[in-house]
Amino acid sequence: MTPVSSSPFHFDSLVWDWPIAIYLFLIGISAGLVTLSVLLRCYRPTLATSESTLMRTTLLLAPGVIILGLLILVFHLTRPWTFWKLMFHYSFTSVMSVGVMLFQVYMAVLIVWLAKIFDRQLIELQQRWLPKLRVLPAVLARLTPLMKTLDIVMLVLAVMLGAYTGFLLSALKTYPLLNNPILPILFLFSGISSGAAVALIAMTLRARRNPHSEEAHFIHRLETPIVWLEIFVLFAFFIGLALGDEGKHRALVNALAGGFWATWFWCGVVGIGLVAPLLLKPWANRWHSPYGALAVSGMSLTGVLLLRFFILYAGQLTVV
Template sequence: MKTASAFHFESLVWDWPIAVYLFLIGISAGLVVIAVLLRQYYPNAASSESTLMRTTLLLAPSTIVIGLLILILHLTRPWTFWKLMFHYSPTSVMSMGVMLFQVYMAVLVIWLAKIFEKEVIALQHRWLPKLTIIPRLLTLLNKVMRTLDITMLVLAVLLGAYTGFLLSALKSYPFLNNPLLPALFLFSGISSGIAVSLIAIALRYRKNIHNQESAFLHRVESFVVWLELFLLAAFFVGLALGDDGKVRSLVAALGGGFWTWWFWIGVIGIGFIIPLALKKWQNRGNGAFRVLLVSGASLLGVFLLRFFVLYAGQLTVA
């Protein structure tokens, strides 16, 4: 008989690789959302020289690829995953998610190629000089770039929310079967995207971290953080006012024990209190260390939130 622990218990189906997968997908969606917003409100700052755009170029596709690899390898029969890529079922959340990933990645590649048009053309001239169709295709995108931005934003929002839908579809777990979970995961993903971007700016500029990009990110961050807290509170209130299964799941998650401490110290303490308490201190300095500390705490908080929701959510079965 196996000994139960915080990370191994009888009702556990999805374990830590899924939490990492959820975290990585959130970063990708979050980066794209704020990158599109930057392009809309500060188009001059959203060039290929932008740290946010460069971070999006590097991490938005790679986190998706790594996340999907983790998910595939975690399946009982990973070699059958290819079937989901070509056989769609409108009644399957997983199948619809695979379709969303495919569309998201296709549009993301086109969108990024247009933003980094000069760099793409330079690479084409160097490595594929005969493929002259690439510059012509990129030029054609000029007429539809705004539509492409909006499409990319919609897809990123859907992707960020999808990770929550994936868990909320588990009806046998009262904690996870919550309509607020997609919104919570969406905005916590945006928060992680902001944190990653601020860290990238700090690492790039070191002693001159206050610029138009960082100012924009801080403004968005202030709104997102408080919205996250509201959604968390509403999430737990919904459980408290729910049926017996939801109340039991709330007590199991926050009524004491390992995951209760994980939530209050990790998610709330590290993820919210430290960034909020040190925000003014961070803004008074010009060095990278302050940003790395505050944004690092925020990013870690999102990571810990994914673990908390996944594990605490599986403690109680309906």
């Protein structure tokens, strides 16, 4: 059946609302930033120092947005004070429980990985505030030969986290639009795209007069194919619905054939988030305009946020 909606943001079949969309958006940014940072360390290690804008942005935002996203999720629950039970009672048959385990491992490895990258600054802080804690420099020194392995582990965890948000929604079997195996791949690529947009905004704000540094050029080289892959996966996502059963056909029609969420998708996700940045990026690069670079990255980031809202809300319009 297809529920009768009273408004685009409030209808009978709605279970997960806007805080979940924000949560999914923030998780994607963290996974995207870490993925790009590891790739920078692998392919351009001379740029991936503690002075790197990308690495500094990752230091501040990768753990920060994860914590903010989890706080939004916890306080959005009916009984938020019982959430701690999920952190100690694991179930491999529960998508939410597996996600909690992934978050815990991701955060633990992320802290160690960032501590080693910024070891000089960390040791300076330790010597100033905790001079008797002499074990820290020794521990950080022992991590040096393990950094390549740690980079690989961090990359795998970031990719898993970026895809997990899609798995979380695709497990909702009664919603034919969400119950789609391509959704994790779509969320992974769009999350990396959002991480690239955040990194480029940070680089532009820091460089001001030269938003097209060597580091920014590396991000641009990765961002363009990622956006095209995102477009391809989005196309495949809807083709899968079109080739599916009756429930998927109705979900596709309800999402794209007309109404508020169809307009949201075509004007917001496609127009603002995909087409406009692709058209404006050559102009921004040609004129070396920091304002153009900010506008293009801002539109890309907005498009990813609008995509999260569209998938979440339009995906719940149709139930079977």
